[in-house]
Amino acid sequence: MKPKTQPLFKTRFVAYVATSIDGRISLEKRKLPDWTSKEDWKFFQSELAHADVVVVGRNTYLSAQSRLQKRTTFVLSSRVKNTLKKGTVTFVNPACQNLKKLFSVYKTVAIVGGARVYQTMLDNNLLHELYVTIEPLVFGRGIPMFSNGSHTRRFELVSVKKLNAKSAILLHYRLKK
Ligand SMILES: NC(=O)c1ccc[n+]([C@@H]2O[C@H](COP(=O)([O-])OP(=O)(O)OC[C@H]3O[C@@H](n4cnc5c(N)ncnc54)[C@H](OP(=O)(O)O)[C@@H]3O)[C@@H](O)[C@H]2O)c1
Numbered sequence: 304m305k306p307k308t309q310p311l312f313k314t315r316f317v318a319y320v321a322t323s324i325d326g327r328i329s330l331e332k333r334k335l336p337d338w339t340s341k342e343d344w345k346f347f348q349s350e351l352a353h354a355d356v357v358v359v360g361r362n363t364y365l366s367a368q369s370r371l372q373k374r375t376t377f378v379l380s381s382r383v384k385n386t387l388k389k390g391t392v393t394f395v396n397p398a399c400q401n402l403k404k405l406f407s408v409y410k411t412v413a414i415v416g417g418a419r420v421y422q423t424m425l426d427n428n429l430l431h432e433l434y435v436t437i438e439p440l441v442f443g444r445g446i447p448m449f450s451n452g453s454h455t456r457r458f459e460l461v462s463v464k465k466l467n468a469k470s471a472i473l474l475h476y477r478l479k480k
Contacts, residue, residue: 327445354413
């Protein structure tokens with residue numbers, strides 16, 4: 304009998320979100336949040352240093368273009384036919400590409416948002432862990448963390464950490480199987 308080919312490793316898909324208490328990730332479409340704590344930024348940067356690739360949507364890419372160009376970045380967009388590579392940045396149309404196959408060559412994929420990207424990855428079973436930093440703010444408006452989902456998913460809490468004296472909290476969740 305022919306042996307089954309096993310992948311070298313199972314890709315780990317980890318999402319990072321900074322949010323207000325009321326679940327908003329941004330007040331604007333194309334601007335890096337300026338309300339997150341330096342402790343969250345430090346955590347986020349140390350995590351990205353261990354990731355093989357970063358996945359973002361086109362709005363997030365446009366809000367952090369120069370930073371993201373320093374990393375291997377995949378940008379989800381409906382504006383490309385299939386994939387379009389520009390240096391370290393690859394634009395991908397999820398409607399034309401098998402995302403699981405595309406990312407299977409990487410060990411760790413950091414999902415950096417925004418809302419549609421978190422949702423797309425979750426809907427495709429490509430979001431296994433979630434780090435949520437809750438900053439002590441209520442916006443009452445703005446972009447939600449996830450949007451236009453098709454079904455409910457359950458997570459289990461791995462850890463809770465108080466990030467600073469100003470009440471920023473870091474939650475780590477794992478998708479429940
Ligand atoms: N607080 C946080 O942790 C955090 C995290 C990330 C981003 N942000 C902020 O949030 C804002 C952007 O968020 P956002 O939710 O508006 O935008 P986003 O997810 O970054 O970008 C949305 C765009 O990406 C493309 N896209 C995403 N998923 C797609 C899919 N499945 N298929 C095809 N195209 C897809 C589409 O662009 P096309 O028009 O090209 O198709 C869509 O209009 C920015 O200000 C950013 O700085 C905050």
